[in-house]
Amino acid sequence: MLALLDPHDPTAFPHPDQALREPNGLLAVGGDLSVTRLHHAYRHGIFPWFSPGDPLLWWSPDPRLVLFPDQVHISRSLAKRLRQQRFTLSFDVAFARVIRSCAAPRDEDGGTWLVPEMIAAYENLHQHHLAHSVEVWRGEQLVGGLYGVAIGRVFFGESMFSRVSDASKIALVHLCQQLAEWEFGVIDCQMQTAHLQRMGAVTVPRATFLTLLDQFSPLPGRLTRWNGESVR
Numbered sequence: 093m094l095a096l097l098d099p100h101d102p103t104a105f106p107h108p109d110q111a112l113r114e115p116n117g118l119l120a121v122g123g124d125l126s127v128t129r130l131h132h133a134y135r136h137g138i139f140p141w142f143s144p145g146d147p148l149l150w151w152s153p154d155p156r157l158v159l160f161p162d163q164v165h166i167s168r169s170l171a172k173r174l175r176q177q178r179f180t181l182s183f184d185v186a187f188a189r190v191i192r193s194c195a196a197p198r199d200e201d202g203g204t205w206l207v208p209e210m211i212a213a214y215e216n217l218h219q220h221h222l223a224h225s226v227e228v229w230r231g232e233q234l235v236g237g238l239y240g241v242a243i244g245r246v247f248f249g250e251s252m253f254s255r256v257s258d259a260s261k262i263a264l265v266h267l268c269q270q271l272a273e274w275e276f277g278v279i280d281c282q283m284q285t286a287h288l289q290r291m292g293a294v295t296v297p298r299a300t301f302l303t304l305l306d307q308f309s310p311l312p313g314r315l316t317r318w319n320g321e322s323v324r
Contacts, residue, residue: 118150121149134241140213156281156298157294158293158301159292165291166265170262186227191225196253235256237259242276244312245312246278
């Protein structure tokens with residue numbers, strides 16, 4: 093039975109173990125996208141995902157795709173691109189541009205899951221220093237990037253985009269290098285994708301993922317914008 097969230101209690105989520113097997117991870121419906129509700133959801137392994145016209149849906153799939161920052165895989169071709177140093181990297185310089193680039197339609201039907209209310213919600217999280225972006229620049233042109241949510245020492249990846257070959261991969265590599273330096277424990281990649289698995293992401297049981305959250309989320313994180321930080 094799909095849980096209907098209490099609109100007045102932003103922390104009233106069912107345990108992820110109650111999520112459906114089909115569709116995998118569907119846990120609850122309703123609520124809102126307030127900072128408090130989103131923070132509580134991510135902290136407990138739950139994230140929002142819904143299409144235009146659908147109700148607000150919450151998910152916690154099993155298994156979960158994760159990437160340990162110090163285990164990112166860099167292919168030979170990607171390593172060559174990184175050595176060429178044709179791009180510059182930044183954090184939190186153009187969050188609004190990154191999320192809107194991620195929201196741009198990518199398939200023939202022109203669809204996107206990043207509806208306006210989702211964009212507004214993550215921009216609000218960014219204002220509260222909970223959502224962050226990585227930007228890849230070629231000169232003055234934004235050519236790739238990603239964004240996600242950080243709680244403690246866990247980064248919850250949400251979406252990425254590329255306008256030139258490998259730009260999103262470069263963003264992910266630099267994110268991993270910086271998070272490893274900051275002693276972050278894990279990056280949540282949510283659903284299985286071959287692209288992320290080729291870069292070192294692995295699947296773990298949901299129970300293992302929740303244990304990782306309990307281990308790393310309470311640790312002190314970086315409760316500021318990241319744009320002043322250097323990228324290795």
